[in-house]
Every structure is written in structure tokens, then in C-alpha cells.
Amino acid sequence: MAEPSAKGRLAPGEEDFLYDIDTVLSSSFHMDARKPVDRLLRYERVLMTQSPGWQPPDFAKQRVLEIGCGPLFGWGPIAAYLGAAAYTCIEPRFRPEVAASDAVRNRFFLVMHQQLEAIFARDLSFEDFMHRVRSRIEVHARGIEDCELPAGETDLVISNGVLQHVAGLERAIERIRHVSHGATRQYHAINFTDHVSPPHDPFRDIYHSSPEQYFARDYLLNLKRPSEVMELFSRAGIALKCVPYYSHAGLEPGKLHEHWHSFKAEDLAIQIAFFVN
Numbered sequence: 001m002a003e004p005s006a007k008g009r010l011a012p013g014e015e016d017f018l019y020d021i022d023t024v025l026s027s028s029f030h031m032d033a034r035k036p037v038d039r040l041l042r043y044e045r046v047l048m049t050q051s052p053g054w055q056p057p058d059f060a061k062q063r064v065l066e067i068g069c070g071p072l073f074g075w076g077p078i079a080a081y082l083g084a085a086a087y088t089c090i091e092p093r094f095r096p097e098v099a100a101s102d103a104v105r106n107r108f109f110l111v112m113h114q115q116l117e118a119i120f121a122r123d124l125s126f127e128d129f130m131h132r133v134r135s136r137i138e139v140h141a142r143g144i145e146d147c148e149l150p151a152g153e154t155d156l157v158i159s160n161g162v163l164q165h166v167a168g169l170e171r172a173i174e175r176i177r178h179v180s181h182g183a184t185r186q187y188h189a190i191n192f193t194d195h196v197s198p199p200h201d202p203f204r205d206i207y208h209s210s211p212e213q214y215f216a217r218d219y220l221l222n223l224k225r226p227s228e229v230m231e232l233f234s235r236a237g238i239a240l241k242c243v244p245y246y247s248h249a250g251l252e253p254g255k256l257h258e259h260w261h262s263f264k265a266e267d268l269a270i271q272i273a274f275f276v277n
Helices: 021-025 034-050 076-081 103-120 126-136 169-179 213-216 228-233 257-263 265-269
Strands: 063-067 085-089 136-141 154-160 180-191 241-248 268-275
Touching: 021 103, 034 076, 034 241, 034 268, 063 076, 063 169, 063 228, 076 085, 076 103, 076 126, 076 136, 103 126, 126 136, 154 169, 169 180, 169 241, 180 228, 228 241, 228 268, 265 268
Parallel strands: 063 085, 063 154, 085 136, 154 180
Antiparallel strands: 180 268, 241 268
């Protein structure tokens, strides 16, 4: 779905971000079943390249939590196909009738199953795949900050382009710590750009004003920079590595609003980064 313009945008989760059946079925982004698979494999390749020694998590028999899964369970169907024991999704805008519709089954899940069989060749029938999706994936239609989840029972926590939108990020990370145990894998991709400016100037809307000025006109982002995210995870007792995906080579720190002068240039330049262990 196209990004709404910055002017006049409502708070995230309100009517500018619909997950109703008509919106989802008409969205080339959401209905492309190849995208979640391609994104997972691309992220894994980037992490193995940029962080030698890092190994992708194994979904088999794992209890997984994904924060902000979107209308069609995020990476949940992939994990179910690969043998995850349980997959819990957090998605405030989730509508169960969308994922349960015949149109989505035929246009999305069938295509995803074909992709997964081609890549992993587990010889899992489409009916068995759909049974896993229905029986192993559950969704909480509320924010992570407000979810009551079992303590220490999650083996893998995932978020993909979500944590930059969470206003109460400290509380969200506390909830992540609550569900995690000593060996829990963390896998978070965070997009630090302003989401509305062009690729050659990806921070234009946020770095030329103070956070107070930004929040006076928009609520899309929490404006936390990579170093601040790392500090919040560290304070919660979760030790992670920040692995930049790519950065803005043309950033000129001296031309930014004075608020941002206290950050290191390499911190401000990161467009997307992974926070993993």
C-alpha cells in the first residue's frame, strides 16, 4: 500500500492504514506471496555477508513471536511450513476474515506454498500447509505494549519494519524481554528513514527539524536512532548486535537541525539496520 502523505496523516493504527478485505485484495504489495519469502532470504544473505558468523534462526520446533505481522501473518506461514511449533502474531489492525477468505487462500497462500516447495522441497501438501497455518498461528489484535503473553516461552522474536513506529518503544522492549528466555533469538529490522522523502535524501523530513517540531505535524515515527535502540535493548538486559543494512552516503551532519548534532554521523546515516543475536 502506498505511503500516505506526511501532511494530515492520522496516528498509526487509525483509518489511514486499512487491512479490510477490499484493501488487501487490491494491494499488489500485500497480495504478492513472493515478497515475504524473498525478503526473508535477502535479509539472511545480507546478515551473513555483513556479520560473518551469524546464522539464520531455524524455525523447526520453535515458538515464535512476530510483532506487526500485517494482514497475512508476516513470516508465520513460512515458519509453519518449516515446522515451527507455534507462531504468535501481534497486529492491532488484523482482521481474521481477510486471512480466512477463499480469495486470499487461492491468490496468496497457494502461491506462497508453491514458492516454499520450490525452495525447500519439504513435500508438504497444500492442504497440510494450510492446516499448519490455521492451527499453529495465532494473532493478538492489539499492540505489543498491551499484550499479556507468557513469560520466557518464546524462542525467537521477530519484527520487520515495525519498531520505528512504536511510540512506547521502551515498554515494547520490556515486553520482548518478558517473553524471552536466556537463549531466545532476536531478529529485528528497523527502517530509520523518514518514509516520505526520496531515496537520495531519505532523512529530509526529520533531520531539518527537532523531534518536537516533527511530532507537532506527524506521529508516524518515534525518531529513535540506532544507538538509542541499542541502549533500550541493553537496558532491558537483551544483548544485541546492530548490523547496518545500508546507509546514506550523502548525509551532511553540519546542515542538520542542532538537535541531531549530538549523534555520531554514522549513527544518523543508517537507513535500515538489523538488531540480532
